[in-house]
Amino acid sequence: MTREAAIRECTGVLPDISEAVSDIELVRHSQSGSREAFSELIRRHQHLVYNVAYRFMRDATLAEDMAQESFVKAYRLLKGFRGDCSFTTWLYRVTATTCLTEINKRKRRKEVELTPESGGNLCSTGHKPAERDLKEQIRRCVTRLSDRYATIVTLYYLKGTSYDEIAQVMDVPLGTLKTWMFRARKQLRFIIEKELLNNG
Numbered sequence: 001m002t003r004e005a006a007i008r009e010c011t012g013v014l015p016d017i018s019e020a021v022s023d024i025e026l027v028r029h030s031q032s033g034s035r036e037a038f039s040e041l042i043r044r045h046q047h048l049v050y051n052v053a054y055r056f057m058r059d060a061t062l063a064e065d066m067a068q069e070s071f072v073k074a075y076r077l078l079k080g081f082r083g084d085c086s087f088t089t090w091l092y093r094v095t096a097t098t099c100l101t102e103i104n105k106r107k108r109r110k111e112v113e114l115t116p117e118s119g120g121n122l123c124s125t126g127h128k129p130a131e132r133d134l135k136e137q138i139r140r141c142v143t144r145l146s147d148r149y150a151t152i153v154t155l156y157y158l159k160g161t162s163y164d165e166i167a168q169v170m171d172v173p174l175g176t177l178k179t180w181m182f183r184a185r186k187q188l189r190f191i192i193e194k195e196l197l198n199n200g
Contacts, residue, residue, distance in 0.1 A: 023087040031079055038078070041087070042071055048088065049095050055161060056099035066102060070095040089168075096169035100151060107143055107150060141191040149184035152177065 023044070029037035049070050054063035074094045081090055142150055152170070155161040161169075167177040 024083060027078065027081055027083075027087055030075075031081070038075060045088065045091055046071075049091065052092055052095045053099055055165070056096065056103065056155070058160075062102075066095070066099050069102075070098045073098055093169065093171065096165075100155075100169065103154060104147065104151065107154065141188055141195055144191055145184060145187060148180065149187060152181055153184050153188060156181065 021040075023041065026037045026041050030041065046067065050063055050067045053066035053070065054060065057063045057066055070091075074091055077094065081087070142153055145153065148170075152166055155166050155169075156163070163174060163177055163181075167174045170177065172180075
């Protein structure tokens with residue numbers, strides 16, 4: 001048994017971690033209980049995780065909170081990482097899922113709103129209610145979509161997330177996402193128009 005293996009077996013940590021150690025090796029050490037190895041993964045990827053979180057949350061404080069939560073979640077889920085994709089891709093998805101969960105919680109608490117500018121492209125009607133009323137109506141309409149459609153509409157129109165990123169987050173082909181978005185827009189347009197007519 002090598003010195004490094006002996007130390008790892010006894011203490012669960014590596015004596016020294018250099019940049020030459022790959023992410024996959026660090027993951028394996030982390031799965032064996034090395035907190036130092038996981039700390040190195042955090043150090044290497046903290047900027048990526050924060051940037052992904054900020055992309056979704058559009059708020060520095062929330063992004064920091066989501067980044068921390070993402071690493072906590074990644075640590076809990078790490079034993080299930082099999083290496084089918086790169087650790088970076090896996091961590092991206094963990095972070096995105098963490099942010100989506102928070103966005104959906106806020107949506108259920110009615111904290112997610114689409115601005116009139118964002119929602120304006122989704123329907124075209126002759127009605128011009130007050131800006132505040134329109135914002136409220138659009139917000140209510142989005143919450144009436146299915147979770148899947150509400151998520152992609154929120155990410156694309158409110159968060160400015162690209163199709164490619166949304167497809168990666170939701171783990172679906174780009175063509176499937178575009179089909180979902182087409183259906184989501186159609187449903188949302190119908191809901192908005194019905195809402196505006198009812199409040200005519």
